[in-house]
Amino acid sequence: MLFDDFHVHTSLSYCAEDPISARDYAEAIARGSLRRAAITNHGFALYFPEELAWSWRFMTDPSLFDEHLEWGNRRIVAHLEEVEALRGQGLLTGMEVEMMADGRLTVDPRIRNRLEVLVGSVHWLPSEGLEEPRILDLWMDHTRALVRTGIDILGHPLRWLSTQVPRLPEEAIGFVVEEAREAGVTIEINSHLVVGSDRAMLLEAVRRDVPITFSTDSHCLAEIGRFDYHRKLLDQAGLQPEDLRFWEPRRRSGATPAASAPSGPGRRRAASRAGGRKRRDTV
Ligand SMILES: [Zn+2]
Ligand SMILES: [Zn+2]
Numbered sequence: 001m002l003f004d005d006f007h008v009h010t011s012l013s014y015c016a017e018d019p020i021s022a023r024d025y026a027e028a029i030a031r032g033s034l035r036r037a038a039i040t041n042h043g044f045a046l047y048f049p050e051e052l053a054w055s056w057r058f059m060t061d062p063s064l065f066d067e068h069l070e071w072g073n074r075r076i077v078a079h080l081e082e083v084e085a086l087r088g089q090g091l092l093t094g095m096e097v098e099m100m101a102d103g104r105l106t107v108d109p110r111i112r113n114r115l116e117v118l119v120g121s122v123h124w125l126p127s128e129g130l131e132e133p134r135i136l137d138l139w140m141d142h143t144r145a146l147v148r149t150g151i152d153i154l155g156h157p158l159r160w161l162s163t164q165v166p167r168l169p170e171e172a173i174g175f176v177v178e179e180a181r182e183a184g185v186t187i188e189i190n191s192h193l194v195v196g197s198d199r200a201m202l203l204e205a206v207r208r209d210v211p212i213t214f215s216t217d218s219h220c221l222a223e224i225g226r227f228d229y230h231r232k233l234l235d236q237a238g239l240q241p242e243d244l245r246f247w248e249p250r251r252r253s254g255a256t257p258a259a260s261a262p263s264g265p266g267r268r269r270a271a272s273r274a275g276g277r278k279r280r281d282t283v
Contacts, residue, residue: 098120191229214227
């Protein structure tokens with residue numbers, strides 16, 4: 001079975017490990033490695049210069065998002081034009097966004113209409129100095145709100161929490177799947193940085209009839225179209241692809257003219273920067 005991949009990155013994401021473009025995904029589709037791919041670069045990489053992006057300050061101070069809104073929109077519109085030109089070759093438009101302290105996502109609502117796939121993920125929360133029960137509360141409150149912002153897919157649902165606590169609390173799996181179900185959001189099985197609880201989460205999603213998507217979250221060329229982790233997980237769970245309800249995107253109506261902007265050198269600058277630098281973090 002050929003899978004869709006609704007969560008992959010290009011060099012516009014600062015954490016990309018190779019020079020990697022939308023065209024690389026179109027070529028992988030043509031080779032028969034995957035069915036379709038949604039290019040979902042990070043909202044925080046598209047809207048913020050690299051230093052600011054990695055500082056995560058925008059998460060607690062969303063006014064920084066407003067300050068960079070037009071700059072980011074110009075980069076995004078140029079990028080979307082590139083992806084839209086490859087639609088006939090199996091590419092879809094998208095973004096991977098986070099929810100800031102005021103509840104807004106790191107995407108201009110005017111751009112939102114133009115995205116066929118919106119992945120919402122937790123990469124950073126203000127957890128420094130907090131004890132484990134408070135970290136769990138923080139993550140639960142955030143996740144409960146995030147799935148209600150209009151995202152399609154909850155990206156790597158347990159990844160951040162699993163990096164914050166020595167042992168993932170059992171209740172976290174039931175919680176995240178039930179929140180997704182109530183909000184009509186899809187649960188993602190992500191192979192970029194795997195979490196030990198993926199099998200339990202997959203089984204729970206199937207049990208509660210929650211839509212599922214398999215993602216490689218590709219950050220480098222070698223990850224494109226590689227679904228061996230997902231196949232192994234299905235095997236271990238005793239499931240067939242037919243047992244899962246795979247999420248299917250709805251096509252959106254297109255951006256408002258206010259969000260249009262000419263393409264420009266930003267894209268080239270971002271691509272060369274990402275290609276030449278050491279990865280600061282992996283998200
Ligand atoms: Zn990602
Ligand atoms: Zn992510």
